[in-house]
Amino acid sequence: MLDLGTIDRSNDRPPYRQIADILRAHIDHGRLAPGEQLPSEATLIDHFGVARMTVREAIKELRTEGLVVAQHGKGVFVRSAPPVRRLASDRFARRHRKEGKSAFIAEAEASGHVPGVDQIRVTNEAASPEVAERLRLKPRERVIVRSRRYLADGRPVETATSYIPEAIAKGTPIAEVNTGPGGIYGRIEDAGHELARFTEEVSARMPTPDERKALEIGAGIPVMTLVRTAYDTNGVPVEVCDTVKIAHSFVLEYDVPAQ
Amino acid sequence: MLDLGTIDRSNDRPPYRQIADILRAHIDHGRLAPGEQLPSEATLIDHFGVARMTVREAIKELRTEGLVVAQHGKGVFVRSAPPVRRLASDRFARRHRKEGKSAFIAEAEASGHVPGVDQIRVTNEAASPEVAERLRLKPRERVIVRSRRYLADGRPVETATSYIPEAIAKGTPIAEVNTGPGGIYGRIEDAGHELARFTEEVSARMPTPDERKALEIGAGIPVMTLVRTAYDTNGVPVEVCDTVKIAHSFVLEYDVPAQ
DNA sequence: TGATTGAACTCCTCTAGACGACTAGCTAAC
DNA sequence: GTTAGCTAGTCGTCTAGAGGAGTTCAATCA
Numbered sequence: 083m084l085d086l087g088t089i090d091r092s093n094d095r096p097p098y099r100q101i102a103d104i105l106r107a108h109i110d111h112g113r114l115a116p117g118e119q120l121p122s123e124a125t126l127i128d129h130f131g132v133a134r135m136t137v138r139e140a141i142k143e144l145r146t147e148g149l150v151v152a153q154h155g156k157g158v159f160v161r162s163a164p165p166v167r168r169l170a171s172d173r174f175a176r177r178h179r180k181e182g183k184s185a186f187i188a189e190a191e192a193s194g195h196v197p198g199v200d201q202i203r204v205t206n207e208a209a210s211p212e213v214a215e216r217l218r219l220k221p222r223e224r225v226i227v228r229s230r231r232y233l234a235d236g237r238p239v240e241t242a243t244s245y246i247p248e249a250i251a252k253g254t255p256i257a258e259v260n261t262g263p264g265g266i267y268g269r270i271e272d273a274g275h276e277l278a279r280f281t282e283e284v285s286a287r288m289p290t291p292d293e294r295k296a297l298e299i300g301a302g303i304p305v306m307t308l309v310r311t312a313y314d315t316n317g318v319p320v321e322v323c324d325t326v327k328i329a330h331s332f333v334l335e336y337d338v339p340a341q
Numbered sequence: 342m343l344d345l346g347t348i349d350r351s352n353d354r355p356p357y358r359q360i361a362d363i364l365r366a367h368i369d370h371g372r373l374a375p376g377e378q379l380p381s382e383a384t385l386i387d388h389f390g391v392a393r394m395t396v397r398e399a400i401k402e403l404r405t406e407g408l409v410v411a412q413h414g415k416g417v418f419v420r421s422a423p424p425v426r427r428l429a430s431d432r433f434a435r436r437h438r439k440e441g442k443s444a445f446i447a448e449a450e451a452s453g454h455v456p457g458v459d460q461i462r463v464t465n466e467a468a469s470p471e472v473a474e475r476l477r478l479k480p481r482e483r484v485i486v487r488s489r490r491y492l493a494d495g496r497p498v499e500t501a502t503s504y505i506p507e508a509i510a511k512g513t514p515i516a517e518v519n520t521g522p523g524g525i526y527g528r529i530e531d532a533g534h535e536l537a538r539f540t541e542e543v544s545a546r547m548p549t550p551d552e553r554k555a556l557e558i559g560a561g562i563p564v565m566t567l568v569r570t571a572y573d574t575n576g577v578p579v580e581v582c583d584t585v586k587i588a589h590s591f592v593l594e595y596d597v598p599a600q
Numbered sequence: 601t602g603a604t605t606g607a608a609c610t611c612c613t614c615t616a617g618a619c620g621a622c623t624a625g626c627t628a629a630c
Numbered sequence: 631g632t633t634a635g636c637t638a639g640t641c642g643t644c645t646a647g648a649g650g651a652g653t654t655c656a657a658t659c660a
Binding site: 096097132133134135136139153154155157 | 643
């Protein structure tokens with residue numbers, strides 16, 4: 083049986099934090115293993131001699147930290163560590179990006195996972211002010227919007243939305259669901275825009291409710307966002323792509339060039 | 342005056358979520374601007390006709406999402422957008438990394454911010470099992486541990502801890518606070534280990550309580566972690582560095598090599 | 601056998617109140 | 631003029647209860 087210890091009411095640290103600390107320590111030290119169920123609220127209330135809300139505050143803290151997940155009617159469970167997903171060298175990533183795949187997914191494939199795409203949606207819309215600025219279009223100029231969700235092992239891991247100027251997409255199957263071999267980058271090059279440079283802006287934040295739903299994650303699990311812009315040899319932006327992925331780690335590799 | 346609307350008690354969505362939705366919408370639409378104070382708990386209790394805990398739950402949700410920050414005794418305020426911090430091309434980053442600086446900080450300098458370092462601590466310790474494995478050392482072999490905290494504009498933005506095998510550091514000032522020009526990478530090369538490759542593993546997660554304290558951030562603000570390993574030309578790992586930074590965004594740039 | 605019911609367990613949401621601690625601004629005393 | 635103390639307003643924490651809803655499983659009924 084798990085030794086929960088006791089809380090110290092004369093301690094400055096409030097009881098709910100002390101309880102969270104105790105549980106966190108058990109998780110950190112593996113005495114509560116991934117997938118294992120935490121003691122129930124009732125048990126903790128009895129054990130520590132506190133009110134229900136106090137125990138719930140403690141557990142909420144652990145949930146916010148992403149250490150545990152609560153399941154209504156079942157219990158609170160230690161979250162299993164997210165699989166480390168490796169993004170190989172940027173050379174590798176670049177090659178696959180040219181094939182129109184997210185580097186994350188390219189790597190998922192390379193590492194033997196079974197990826198997939200669902201919920202592809204392609205529309206033709208007037209560019210929002212933000213997208214227009216990023217693509218250096220006039221306001222409300224039309225863009226092809228391609229949204230899709232990527233799966234790995236059947237679980238959603240990433241959503242992505244690309245915006246391509248209609249002027250570039252015209253005469254190509256970019257506005258079709260199936261864009262043919264080489265993906266949209268292939269079609270962009272077919273249209274005479276040779277790709278020269280990508281920038282990717284990476285950051286992390288908490289998911290919005292919509293993102294939580296799309297990625298099937300709980301609150302408290304951060305997401306990483308990638309905002310990619312692709313430029314052709316003339317420096318003209320030809321695609322912007324917003325990606326939101328579950329904050330699994332990825333690896334970048336750099337070689338130091340010979341001196 | 343802000344139009345808060347009302348909640349619908351017959352709605353399936355619980356009141357605290359409805360209240361959070363209403364406030365979130367006001368923030369999203371700029372009717373509650375960054376830095377602006379939210380209506381006080383008492384005001385919201387009166388307005389929506391709910392109990393205190395219900396209002397607090399709603400605000401807790403927004404805090405978890407990083408949209409607002411609460412200040413004890415003052416109020417709850419809309420969080421201002423974090424400054425975008427750009428990490429330039431990997432070539433740029435690489436050059437600066439060779440100077441022993443974090444790429445993040447190198448870029449902060451380049452972008453005109455005034456960076457700084459405080460809380461440098463250098464110790465000589467027995468390697469933990471994990472560090473020993475990453476540096477391919479025998480268990481408990483000794484390593485130099487260099488911890489420091491980086492500031493930008495006087496605010497902490499990043500903490501970093503480097504581990505260098507004592508065998509490599511011996512005879513160099515790596516164990517001193519001041520390592521001389523070129524930083525630790527310079528000294529590592531002085532010791533005959535020419536640098537050839539870096540890997541960086543990037544991920545995002547919620548901060549631990551210690552990290553929250555060191556970076557002076559509240560709960561609910563995710564951090565990005567970088568785990569770097571530097572290898573010499575023989576493929577021997579010569580340094581590992583764990584970095585935790587506030588989840589500001591950074592930019593990667595890739596050039597597509599000529600075909 | 602198969603479907604239904606019920607009980608026991610779990611977490612979810614909410615109420616109504618209490619006290620504490622921090623902040624800021626005012627006021628009275630020094 | 632400065633300082634100490636007061637006060638109103640704010641959020642932080644806790645108590646003790648209530649009913650609701652999802653899950654599981656065993657007992658019951660058709």
